[in-house]
Amino acid sequence: MADKSSSNAYWSANIRIIMMCMVIWFVASFGFGILLRPMLSGIAVGGTDLGFWFAQQGSILVFLALIFFYAWRMNKLDAEHGVEE
C-alpha cells in the first residue's frame, strides 16, 4: 500500500505541474498573442506592439522554456518519489 500512496502523490504532483504549465501555455499564445492583444497595444515593440511579438515569436520561446522546465522538473520529481528509471 505504501507504494500505491507514493505513486498517487507522484501523480497528483505531476498533474499540478502540468496544469501550471498549461495555464502559461494558454496565456502566452491564445492570451497575449490573440485575446489580450488589444490590452497590450500600448506596449511598443519594434514598430508594432507586444501582442504581435507574442504571436510571431514570444509564444514559441515560451513553449520552449515550458517543455525544458517540465522535463527538468519531472526528472527531479521522479527521483524524489523513487520512480526514476
Next chain:
Amino acid sequence: MDQFTLNMLFVGGSFALYIGIAIWARAGSTAEFYAAGQGVHPILNGMATAADWMSAASFISMAGLIAAVGYGNSSFLMGWTGGYVLLALLLAPYLRKFGKFTVPQFIGDRFYSQKARMVAVVSLIVISTTYVIGQMTGAGVAFSRFLEVESDTGLYIASAIVFVYAVLGGMKGITYTQVAQYCVLIIAYTIPAIFISLQLTGNPIPGLGLFSTHIESGMPLLAKLDQVVNELGFAQYTTLNTSMFNMFLFTLSLMIGTAGLPHVIIRFFTVPKVSDARWSAGWALVFIALLYLSAPAVGAMARLNIIDTLYPQGTQSEAVLYEERPQWMRNWEVTGLLKFEDKNGDGRIQFYNDKNDGFTATATERGWAGNEFTYNNDILVLANPEIAQLPGWVIALIAAGGLAAALSTAAGLLLAISSAISHDLIKSYLNPNISEKGELLAARISMAGAIGVATWLGLNPPGFAAQTVALAFGLAAATIFPSLMMGIFSKKINAMGATLGMLTGLVVTCLYLFTYLGMFFIPGTNILENVASNYLFGIPPASFGPIGALLNFVVAYVVSGMTAPPPQDVQELVESIRVPKGAGAATGH
C-alpha cells in the same frame, strides 16, 4: 559553373549522403524497423522529429502565407509549435513508457478492444495518406524546377530515393537520414534569411531584424511595411483582418492536430528512456524554432523587398518600367508563378489591391486600371536567394533544402502507414502467428505498397490536395489526440466509450468538412456553399478539429459512465504507464 550544374551537384550530393546513411543503418529486426531499436539519442531524435515535422508546407509555403496576410496568419506559427507542448506534457513520456511500436497498438491495448484498434488504424491511414500527397507533389515540383526534368520524372526519382532508404532501413534508416535532411534544410533556409536581414536592417539574426529599424527609411521595419501596403490599398500587416474567434479556433485546431499526428508521435518511441522522451520533445522544438523564428522575418522582408523593387522611388512615385524589372523577376516569369499584365498600357508595373473599394478613387486618380502584378506565395522562399542577389550555390542549396523537407516528411508518413498495416492489421488481426522475419518482410512490402500509392496520388493529384490538409489536421485532433489523452489520464474510459468517442469524432468531422467542401472533396457535391454565413456557429471547416475532439471526449465519458468500468489489469496498465520506473526496451507483444 552554370546554375544547372550547381543544382545537380547539391541535390545529387545530398541524395548520395541519404543513400549512404541508409546502407549503414539498415534494419535487421522489427524493433529496428518500427522504432530504431530504441537507441536514438534524444538530441538526434529531436533533429529527426524536426525534419519529420517540417514538410514542404513549412519550408516553402509558410513564410509566403504569413507574408500575404501578416498578423492574422500567426496561427501557423503558434499552432504548429504549441502542439509540441501538448505532446511533451500529455503524451510522449507515457507512450514511451508503454513501450510498443504503433499508435493503434496503444489504443487497442489500453481500451482492450480490437474494434478501437481498427478505428485508430483507419484514422491513421486517412490522416497520413492525405498528408503524403502534398509531399510527393511538392518533391516533384521542386525537381522539375531546379533539375529541369518533367514533373512526373521528378516524382519517380523522389519515390525511388525514398524507396531505397525507407524500405531498407525502416525507422532506423529514416531516423538517421532525417538528421542529415534536417541539417541540409536548416542551412538552406537560414543563409538567404541572414543576408536579406542584413541588407534590410543590418541585423544578422532574421528574427531580431524583423523588429529592427529599416535602414533605407530609418523607420521600424514593420511600421515601414504597414505604411507601404497601406499606400497600395492592402490591409495593414500588423493588424487583425479576420475575427479574433476565427484566429483562436484555427490556432487551437492546428495545435491539437499537431499533437495527434501519428508520424510525429511514433518518433518518441525511438528514444531509450522516458526522461529522454521528455527532453527529446524540447530538442525537437529547438530545431523547429530555428526555422519558425526566421520564417515571419523572411515573409515580411520578402514582401517589403518586392514592393520596393516595383516602386524604386517609393509607393507614392511611379512604378518600375517593365523593361527595367530585375533579373530574378524575369527568371520566375518563365515558370508562370509570377505574372505581369500591363492593363493601362503605360509600360510600368502597378501592383496594388484592386479589390479594395475604398482605394478605387486613388487608383483612378493615378491612372491605374487594375492590378498588373501577381505572384504565387511559394516563390517568396524559393526566390529569396535571387532577390538578395546571392551566389548560385545558395540557390542550389535551397533546391536541396526543399527536397529534404518534402522527402523527410514523406518517409515518416510512409513508415506510420506501413507499420499500421503490418503490425496492427496483419500481425494482430489477420495472421497473429506470423514470425518475426515474416512480419519484417510484411512491413517492407507494406512500405513499398504505400510508396506506390503515394506516387500514384502524386502523379494524379486530386484537385483538392490543399483542402485535404484540413482533413488531416481535423481528424488527428478529433480522433487520435483525445483517445490517447483519455487513455493516459483517465482510468474510467472503457472499450465501448473509447470506440464510440473516436467514431463520433471521425464521422462528425468528415461530415462537417464534406458539407462545405464536397463529398470526399469532389467539387460540386457540397450541400452548403463554403461561405462564412453558412457555417454552424460560424466555425470554418478548417477549424473544426477542436469541436470534433470535444465531441470525442463527451461521448467517451458519457458512454463509459453508463457501462462497466475497465477490468483490473487495464487499470493496472494505466498505473504503470504513469510512472517511468521499469521502462524497458519496447516489445511487439
